[in-house]
Amino acid sequence: MTNEKRMPELRFPEFSGEWTNGTFKDFGYFYYGKSAPKWSLVNEGGTPCVRYGELYTKYHGVIRKVGSHTNISLKNLKLSNGGEILIPRVGEKARDFSKVSVLTLPDIAIGEMISVYNTKENPYFIMNYIRGKLTNEFAKRVEGGSVSNLYFTELENIVINIPSLNEQQKIGEFFSKLDRQIELEEKKLALLEEQKKGYMQKIFSQELRFKDENGEDYPEWEEKQLNEIVIYENGLAHENYVVKEGKYILVNSKFISTNGEVKKTVSHGELLAMKGDTLLVLSDLPNGKALAKGYFVSESNRYAVNQRIAKMRPIDTHPYFLFLILNRNKHLLKFDNGVSQTNLRKNDILHIKEFIPVLNEQKKISSLMENMDSCIIKISQKITLLKIKKQELLNNMLV
Known part of the structure; x- marks a missing residue:
């Protein structure tokens, strides 16, 4: 045929x-x-x-x-x-x-x-x-x-x-069921993201608090400046090292804004991220969605940090909790005036003050959010695979 x-x-x-x-x-x-x-x-x-x-x-x-x-x-x-x-x-x-x-x-x-x-x-x-x-x-x-x-x-x-109407109907019904499956997964994803947003608001407003192993309240959250809880480094230029199949994944704003879907690789790493680091976008267009968006590093010596990306390593702070407070931080988003490009500076970030719980409560918060994020990633990946499969079927079933 x-x-x-x-x-x-x-x-x-x-x-x-x-x-x-x-x-x-x-x-x-x-x-x-x-x-x-x-x-x-x-x-x-x-x-x-x-x-x-x-x-x-x-x-x-x-x-x-x-x-x-x-x-x-x-x-x-x-x-x-x-x-x-x-x-x-x-x-x-x-x-x-x-x-x-x-x-x-x-x-x-x-x-x-x-x-x-x-x-x-x-x-x-x-x-x-x-x-x-x-x-x-x-x-x-x-x-x-x-x-x-x-x-x-x-x-x-x-x-x-x-084709004939009968064959059209069979094909239409087949893709309608596939579309319905994708739609249900997208609704599940939206519901989970909304649920996560609700938990985040309640946790960081301290409306929702965790108890310790004895059922007792944890101590009150303490206000700290970010320079007390992070080691900050600016990313470095890697454009000259970009190759088709490099040793390291290049972390730039496009990589972070697409949650790692759009990527380049480099043959050499001027600045490598370590497991537990948070990587943060420093520049974006007015009203952009990438400014201060974070990426949590789950593997050491795999990611090269490009310029206009900040690398932050936690000090006496749970790594994922640090990611949670940095990712699209409301104080950093205020630097976007909606008119000109925003370029966050080191001091802009390090002078931010946040209320921080004790380490054990940080761990419980992080565990809950990591589990939710893991579910969100799995559903997102399933949706992507379903859409790829649908396009393959469209290519083969239509002339």
């Missing part, structure tokens, strides 16, 4: 024969949604609606429930019948325009910055075809600069290959 014959590499055994070839215009028709602007949104009452930005941030292929409502008059809205494919018409990144979703619900207002595709083919199959095979094809048709547009007239002549 070859793709030239319009037959997929991987197929359900009950199906055979070539897929049909045609354009979007051959298999359905487009139209635009109507007004549901941000100013019209209400918390109660109104008409449930989908806005274009939510296709990027909230929905991930299938819309089973909506949370937004508009007070725009019904006569000025475009309501769904159920089964429409929603395509964002406005965005910033060309490759994001293929993030389409099937709207399963009737009587939902569809926002004006959304292109709607209506087809008698299976909408779940078409949605997965767009998301899995047409990212580059959509991106090529995007117009504009920092804010781009994708008009449906540019999509009508795109050629797609489709």
Whole structure:
């Protein structure tokens, strides 16, 4: 079986024969949604609606429930019948325009910055075809600069290959179940992250305290300046040592901000991190998400610390507790003025004051948070693997 014959590499055994070839215009028709602007949104009452930005941030292929409502008059809205494919018409990144979703619900207002595709083919199959095979094809048709547009007239002549309705339905159901599994894992992750956030707030406000082995209260927390509990070192330049398969992983802001997913390696380490160190991002753009983000080192002599990254080793402090108080520290985030790039200095960090419990209470706090972080990492990795597997299946099951 070859793709030239319009037959997929991987197929359900009950199906055979070539897929049909045609354009979007051959298999359905487009139209635009109507007004549901941000100013019209209400918390109660109104008409449930989908806005274009939510296709990027909230929905991930299938819309089973909506949370937004508009007070725009019904006569000025475009309501769904159920089964429409929603395509964002406005965005910033060309490759994001293929993030389409099937709207399963009737009587939902569809926002004006959304292109709607209506087809008698299976909408779940078409949605997965767009998301899995047409990212580059959509991106090529995007117009504009920092804010781009994708008009449906540019999509009508795109050629797609489709099987019989029965095979479409089987493929659509298969990926719908896989998407549902990913969605459930993402909800589990969000719930655990929210739970961790709640524990952190209660612990560091001292609303939640631990007891010692005898059930007695630990001593009151003592205010300390960070220079009393850390040994600080600035990272060093490693750009000249970057190689394809180096001995050390280079810790830069991109590595930390992606939790280690985006990495470079170096052949030589000017400054190596040791187990128990906390590595902290010192520079970021205005309102960035990387400033003061920390990385906890779990293995010695594996990580080379780049410039604009701080390395901090604890003094008479539990290593993971130090990581907890440094990671996105609220005092350090105040240096971001939202206008210019922030560059934290050594003294900015070392002069911070924090309330610190005794070592045994630090250990109990750290144990709880490490266990939660471990669960978060495992779920995140599972989600990543599921998404990789889905893309592999899309490549093999679609022509």
